[in-house]
Amino acid sequence: xxxxxxxVPELKFHLNNPMMERICELKExxxxxxxxxxxxxxxYADAMDSYDKVLExxxExxxExIAPNAEGVDAExxxxxxxxxxxxxxxxxxxxxxxxxxxxxMTMPRRYGxxxxxxxxxxxxxxxxxxxxxGFGNIWSLQDxxxxxxEFGNEDQHSRFIPRICAGETMSMDLTxxxxxxxxxxxxxxxxxxxxxxxxxxNGVKRFITNGDADLHLVLARSEEGxxxxxxxxxxxxxxxxxxxxxxxxxxxxxxxGSPTCELVYKNAKCELCGDRKLGLIKYVMALMNGARxxxxxxxxxxxxxxxxxxxxYAKDRKQFGKAIIEFPAVYDMLAIMKAKLDxxxxxxxxxxxxxxxxxxxxxxxxxxxxxPEERAEQKKYAKLADxxxxxxxxxxxxxxxxxxxxxxxxxxxxxxxxxYACQRIYRDARITSIYEGTTQLQTVAAIRYVxxxxxLATLREYELLPTLPEYEGYMNRIKEMTNKFAxxxxxxxxxxxQETLDFLARRLYEMxxxxxxxxxxxxxxxxxxxxFGKSLEVYVNYAESEVEKHFNFxxxxxxxxxxxxxx
Amino acid sequence: MSLKIVVLAKQVPDTxxxxxxxxxxxxxxxxxxxxxxxxxxDLNALEQALRLKDAHPGSTITILTMGPGRAAEVIREGLxxxxxxxxxxxxxxxxxxxxxxxxxxxxxxxxxxxEFDIIIGGRQAIDGDTAQVGPQVAEKLGLTQIxxxxxxxxVNLADKRITVKRHIDGGVETVEGPLPIVITVNGSAxxxxxxxxxxxxxxxxxLGAQEKAAITKDGAxxxxxxxxxxxxxxxxxxxxxxxxxxxxxxxxxxxxxTKVKAIQNISFQAKESKTLTGSDADxxxxxxxxxxxxxxx
Numbered sequence: 001x002x003x004x005x006x007x008v009p010e011l012k013f014h015l016n017n018p019m020m021e022r023i024c025e026l027k028e029x030x031x032x033x034x035x036x037x038x039x040x041x042x043x044y045a046d047a048m049d050s051y052d053k054v055l056e057x058x059x060e061x062x063x064e065x066i067a068p069n070a071e072g073v074d075a076e077x078x079x080x081x082x083x084x085x086x087x088x089x090x091x092x093x094x095x096x097x098x099x100x101x102x103x104x105x106m107t108m109p110r111r112y113g114x115x116x117x118x119x120x121x122x123x124x125x126x127x128x129x130x131x132x133x134x135g136f137g138n139i140w141s142l143q144d145x146x147x148x149x150x151e152f153g154n155e156d157q158h159s160r161f162i163p164r165i166c167a168g169e170t171m172s173m174d175l176t177x178x179x180x181x182x183x184x185x186x187x188x189x190x191x192x193x194x195x196x197x198x199x200x201x202x203n204g205v206k207r208f209i210t211n212g213d214a215d216l217h218l219v220l221a222r223s224e225e226g227x228x229x230x231x232x233x234x235x236x237x238x239x240x241x242x243x244x245x246x247x248x249x250x251x252x253x254x255x256x257x258g259s260p261t262c263e264l265v266y267k268n269a270k271c272e273l274c275g276d277r278k279l280g281l282i283k284y285v286m287a288l289m290n291g292a293r294x295x296x297x298x299x300x301x302x303x304x305x306x307x308x309x310x311x312x313x314y315a316k317d318r319k320q321f322g323k324a325i326i327e328f329p330a331v332y333d334m335l336a337i338m339k340a341k342l343d344x345x346x347x348x349x350x351x352x353x354x355x356x357x358x359x360x361x362x363x364x365x366x367x368x369x370x371x372x373p374e375e376r377a378e379q380k381k382y383a384k385l386a387d388x389x390x391x392x393x394x395x396x397x398x399x400x401x402x403x404x405x406x407x408x409x410x411x412x413x414x415x416x417x418x419x420x421y422a423c424q425r426i427y428r429d430a431r432i433t434s435i436y437e438g439t440t441q442l443q444t445v446a447a448i449r450y451v452x453x454x455x456x457l458a459t460l461r462e463y464e465l466l467p468t469l470p471e472y473e474g475y476m477n478r479i480k481e482m483t484n485k486f487a488x489x490x491x492x493x494x495x496x497x498x499q500e501t502l503d504f505l506a507r508r509l510y511e512m513x514x515x516x517x518x519x520x521x522x523x524x525x526x527x528x529x530x531x532x533f534g535k536s537l538e539v540y541v542n543y544a545e546s547e548v549e550k551h552f553n554f555x556x557x558x559x560x561x562x563x564x565x566x567x568x
Numbered sequence: 569m570s571l572k573i574v575v576l577a578k579q580v581p582d583t584x585x586x587x588x589x590x591x592x593x594x595x596x597x598x599x600x601x602x603x604x605x606x607x608x609x610d611l612n613a614l615e616q617a618l619r620l621k622d623a624h625p626g627s628t629i630t631i632l633t634m635g636p637g638r639a640a641e642v643i644r645e646g647l648x649x650x651x652x653x654x655x656x657x658x659x660x661x662x663x664x665x666x667x668x669x670x671x672x673x674x675x676x677x678x679x680x681x682x683e684f685d686i687i688i689g690g691r692q693a694i695d696g697d698t699a700q701v702g703p704q705v706a707e708k709l710g711l712t713q714i715x716x717x718x719x720x721x722x723v724n725l726a727d728k729r730i731t732v733k734r735h736i737d738g739g740v741e742t743v744e745g746p747l748p749i750v751i752t753v754n755g756s757a758x759x760x761x762x763x764x765x766x767x768x769x770x771x772x773x774x775l776g777a778q779e780k781a782a783i784t785k786d787g788a789x790x791x792x793x794x795x796x797x798x799x800x801x802x803x804x805x806x807x808x809x810x811x812x813x814x815x816x817x818x819x820x821x822x823x824x825x826t827k828v829k830a831i832q833n834i835s836f837q838a839k840e841s842k843t844l845t846g847s848d849a850d851x852x853x854x855x856x857x858x859x860x861x862x863x864x865x
Contacts, residue, residue, distance in 0.1 A: 038770045038799070039765075039766040039767075039769035039770045040769075041769075042792060042795070046792075049772070050768075050769045050772070053768050053769070053772060054765045054768065054769070057762055057763050057765060057768065060762065060763075061762050065762075097761070097762055100761040100762060100764065101761075101762040101763065101764055101765055102764045102765040102766050102767075103765055106765075115765055115766070115769075
C-alpha cells in the first residue's frame with residue numbers, strides 16, 4: 001500500500017528539525033490545551049508524534065485514494081451546471097476522504113474545531129497531496145485562506161466561519177479580474193453599502209478564480225467610490241449560503257484539470273467586511289498571498305518529487321543497448337540534478353515555513369497579551385526572514401518543478417511524449433506553478449529589496465558560522481566563495497545606480513541569493529544526515545557554483561548602455 | 569433513537585502479499601513473515617456500522633475481537649475511525665480455536681456485553697476463508713442473519729426492522745429482517761473511511777494490559793503512565809474465558825472438532841499450452857471443448 005508520506009523519509013527529517021521545539025511551544029502556548037481537549041498534546045514529544053501520525057494518514061489517503069483517482073480526475077475535470085461547479089467524481093471522493101479524516105482547518109485553534117497544527121506540518125500535508133494530484137491540492141489547500149480570516153476578522157466572524165472550514169467546507173480567494181492580474185491595484189469589483197439591509201453588496205466580475213464555487217470566499221473589491229488605486233480596496237467575506245454569485249464558466253486549462261478555475265458574476269451579492277476598509281490589498285491580500293505562495297511552493301515540491309519518482313522508475317525499468325538506461329551517464333546526470341533540486345528546494349520550503357511559524361505564532365500571542373521585549377525582537381526577526389524567504393521558496397521551487405517535469409519527460413524519451421504516462425500530466429500541472437500567486441518575475445520584485453539591503457547576505461554570513469563535518473569543510477569554503485561573488489555582483493549593480501538596470505539584472509541576483517541559501521541549507525541537512533543528503537550536496541553545490549559563475553560573468557560584463565539591445 | 573452495534577473484527581496475517589516464506593516447514597502459517605492487519609471485510613463491516621452511527625446520532629459501536637495481546641491493534645484501528653470502545657478476548661484457553669470454538673467464544677462475549685441491536689462482521693477472514701463464524705454466532709445467539717450484505721439501506725427503529733442489500737450470484741437482492749440481527753458484509757461493500765486525525769490523537773496511546781506489560785517487561789517505564797488512570801478510554805479491556813463465564817471445554821483447541829491433517833503450499837503452474845489460429849474450425853473446436861468441461865455454458 002502506497003504511503004506518500006512514509007515513502008519519502010526526507011519529510012520526516014524536516015519535520016524533526018530542532019526549531020520545531022520553539023514552534024510547538026509557541027503554538028501550544030506551553031501546552032495549555034492538554035486536559036481541555038482530548039486530542040491536545042501533553043508535551044513537545046507528544047505534539048511531534050501527533051504530527052507524524054497525521055502526516056501518515058494524509059500519506060495513506062494520498063496513496064490509496066487521491067493517486068489512483070488522479071488520472072480520471074485529469075480526464076473528467078469539473079463541470080459548470082446552472083451556475084454551479086460539479087467536481088469530477090474522483091475529486092468528490094478525495095474531498096470526502098480528507099473531510100472524514102478531519103484534515104481541514106488544520107492550523108486553526110481547537111476552540112473552533114481545528115487541529116492547532118503549526119504551518120510546517122500542514123505544509124507537509126500540502127506537499128504530499130500535491131505529489132499525487134496538484135489540482136486537488138488546490139481545492140484542499142485553499143483551507144489556508146482561513147488563516148487570513150482568523151488574523152483579520154472579528155470574533156463574531158471567527159465563531160461563525162472557522163468551525164465550518166474545520167468541518168470541511170472549502171474556500172476561495174477572489175482577487176483576479178479580467179483587467180487586474182498581476183496588477184491587483186486595478187481591481188474594479190464594486191462593493192457598496194446597502195443602508196436598508198445594513199450589509200455590503202458586491203457587483204461585477206472576477207476571473208481565474210480557483211475553486212470559485214467554494215462555500216466561503218474572501219473577495220477583494222473596491223469599496224471607496226472614485227478611487228483608482230490599492231487604497232480604495234477592501235476585503236469581504238462572501239458566504240455561498242447567501243447566494244448572489246454564479247459561475248459563468250470554467251476555464252479550459254493546460255493542466256491542474258481537477259481544480260475548477262472559474263469566472264464569477266456577482267449580482268448584488270450580500271457580503272460582509274473583513275477587517276478595516278481600505279486595507280484590503282495593502283494589508284490583508286498581502287498576508288493572504290504570502291500564505292498562498294508558501295502553498296504553491298509546497299505544491300511545487302510535491303510535483304518535483306512526483307517527477308523524480310516517475311523518472312527514476314522509468315530509467316531503472318527501461319532497457320536500451322542491453323542495459324537499463326539509468327546506467328548511462330547522460331541519464332543519471334539528469335536524475336542526480338533532479339534529486340538535488342528537489343532536496344535543495346524542499347530544504348528551502350521548510351526553512352521558510354518554520355520562519356513563518358514562529359512569527360505567526362508570536363503574532364497570534366500578541367493578540368492575547370503584550371509580548372515581552374525578547375518576544376517582540378524574535379517576532380520581528382522571523383517576520384523579516386519569512387518575508388524574505390517566501391519569494392525565494394515559491395519562485396525557485398516552481399521553476400525547479402518545471403525543470404524536473406521537463407527532464408522527467410526527457411528520460412521517458414518518445415514514450416514520455418505519449419499521453420499514457422503520468423509524466424505528461426506532471427509536466428502540464430507543473431506549468432502553472434511559476435505563474436499563479438505571483439509569477440517568478442514578481443517573486444523577484446518581492447525579493448530584490450532583500451538583495452539590495454543586504455538581508456540575504458547577512459543570513460548567508462550567519463549560516464557560515466554554523467558547524468559542519470570536517471569532510472564538508474570544502475563545501476563550506478566553496479559556498480563562501482559563491483557568496484562573495486553574490487556580494488560583489490550586488491555591489492556592482494548598486495554602483496550602476498540605475499533602476500532599470502537593477503530591474504533588468506534582478507532575476508540573476510535573486511537566483512544567486514537563492515542557490516547560495518539552498519547550498520547552505522543542504523550543507524546543514526547533510527551535516528545532520530550525511531547518508532540522506534550527502535550526494536545531493538555534492539551535486540547541488542556543483543550545479544549552484546556553475547549558476548553563480550554564469551550570473552557573475554554576465555553581471556560583471558554588463559553596463560546600462562547595453563539595455564538598448566534588449567529593448568524592442 | 570440510537571443503535572447499539574457490535575462489530576466483529578479479526579486481526580489476520582496479510583495473505584494478500586504472500587512471499588516464499590509464508591508457510592513454516594511444519595505446514596502452518598508463518599505469522600512472523602506476514603504483517604498483521606485488520607481483516608479487510610471486517611473493515612467493510614465497520615464502515616456500515618459507522619454509517620449507521622452517522623445516520624442515528626447517539627449510536628454506539630463496540631469492537632469485539634479475539635486474539636493475542638497485540639490484537640488490541642484492531643480495536644485501536646476501530647477507535648481511530650469512530651468506534652466507541654472495544655473488547656479483546658484473550659486467554660491461552662482460547663488459542664487454537666476453529667470456527668465452532670471461535671463462534672462460541674464470541675457469542676459468550678456478546679451475551680456478556682448484553683445490549684445490542686446489530687452484530688456485524690466481515691463475510692470471512694482472509695486467513696481461513698471459511699465464512700462460518702458470522703452465521704455460527706447468529707445460531708448460537710438464536711438470531712436472524714443476513715449474509716453477503718453490500719449495504720444497509722434502512723433501519724426502522726420503531727418497528728425494529730432492518731433493510732439490507734445483499735450480494736447474490738449475478739446481482740443483488742434486497743431483504744428485510746428483525747432486530748436484533750447478525751449481518752456479514754461482503755468485500756464489494758463500500759470501503760472503510762480513513763482514520764480520523766482527532767481520534768488518532770485521542771486514542772493513539774490506548775493499550776491493552778498485555779501490551780502495557782510488553783512495554784514494561786524489561787523495566788522500561790510506560791510513557792505517560794499517569795494518563796491511564798485519568799482517562800479510562802485509554803485502557804482497552806481484555807476478557808479471559810472466566811470474564812465471559814465461558815465453558816473451558818468449548819473453548820480453544822478442546823472446543824474444536826476440526827483437526828488440520830496437513831497443509832500444502834501449492835504454486836500454480838501452467839502445465840500445457842495450446843496455440844489456436846483464428847480459423848472457424850479452431851474456434852468451433854474451442855467452444856465445444858469449453859462447453860464440455862463446463863468452463864462456459
